Amino acid sequence: MSADGPDVDRRRVPPGYLLTTFEYDVDEPILWPEHVHDEHELLWSTGGMARLEAEGRVWAIPPTLAVWVPSRVAHRASAERGARVRATYLTEGGPHTAAMPRSVTGVAMTEPLRVLLDHNLQGALDEDARHRLQRVILDLLVPAPRASFELVMPRSSHLHMVASAILADPADKRTTADWAYECGLHGRTLARQFEAETGMSFTQWRILARLQLAIRELTHGRPIVSVARMVGYRNPSTFIDHFRALTGRTPAEYVRGSRAERATVD
Template identity: 75%
Template sequence: MSETVETDVERIPHGYLLTTLTYDVDDPVTWPQHRHDEHELLWSDGGMARLEAEGRMWAIPPSLAVWVPAGTVHTASAERGAQVRATYFVDAEPNVHAMPRTVTGVAMIEPLRVLLAHNLQRHLDDDARMRLQRVILDLLVPAPQESFDLRMPRSPHLHMVASAVLADPADKRTTAAWAYECGLHERTLARQFEAETGMTFTQWRILARLQLAVRELTVGSSIVSVSRKIGYRNPSTFIEHFRALTGRTPAEYARGEQTAAAPG
């Protein structure tokens, strides 16, 4: 895929600190590989988006935003019905300079969501908007412990395996079965996969399953149906894995999503 460098659009009005563009997705969409002169916070007001950057794939449910530093090459996609939001920041404020110069998760806490939405209102005068935008900058806090990111393998054969798992996390093919398809010994595939992703194939597949689980929970699917859809025979194992990643049970996560989505 050829790289497109987006430098021809003035996104942030002169004198302001940030602006948000909204994309309500009627059909599944993929934004081709590109980069921005501004920092970007990609988030969702409903539904699931994905971002691929720096060799990682990020799931973006409504509870998580992803910080994309200026100049970072990335692609993004969203499912039908998603309400994708892209907030761009000028690279001049101390708060922004404190953010990592690498892609990272940001907890989409309710005050941050509300203020970003309020910033979209047209009736705000300049002074009020600037005060609002400075508070938004104060609320930007990296949250790597809540980041649903996957490091994608670089090798074509391993990238094929990883893409197949993302397409169907319930696929029960073992490491040995995937190695056979790739024409490799099982230990060779396992060693290469861990070297390129930083985790074992089993650990990587668990995280891929939890990405799908987050998407299903945000649309109201039951915990039992979600656990079955992503390949867990026992819902208690799914709950254990989910809590280990997020610090919350799927039920607690789903309740939080419903609260965040409720009108104020």
């Protein structure tokens, strides 16, 4: 980021087209510093886990979710080793993106959307065919009906410290009372402030942080019981219940789906 604010990326979409996609296959962990685009962006992956930070929120981006970043919204992103990140840039203005919000939001990465985005990237198409394909892709962009993998970061410095520590180690077993003691607060005060600033309870927030890490480890092929313990669950059945409530699938179903999606892309 420059002294005058976030770096501004050049326009990516070729003249006359509606969108274009860039591939980033990550050999080592990478961080893209804070920047803005003059175009809208859809950040997604075909394997592994990426993460996006914008508007005071942190988004985990597994293969089942994309994140919509409107033009000129400052954001930064990171990805783990082995992730296959895709950034689709879309022209600003016009009716084709009018239905999308002016704030960062999740988009369900459905199989039709993934296939068409990949075909636009890889397929040998003439100009008319590519225009038709891109219009269909835009019709498939629908905001996710719920927050899914979104984590709102607290604004106050002491709660931001707590949240950052949990993201670094979601299995940390310190209780609300323990964190409150470190912040010099009463436990009820910390809990009340945390919910006021994030929109969810401290416990709910930590569960979501744990599941973000779990999704990453599951896509790496770790056994479900091992992952449950790694992220702080003593009882694997509780982990499975929480995972199903967030993703709509059990961990085993999620792993099978991710493998099928990778096989389709490959």
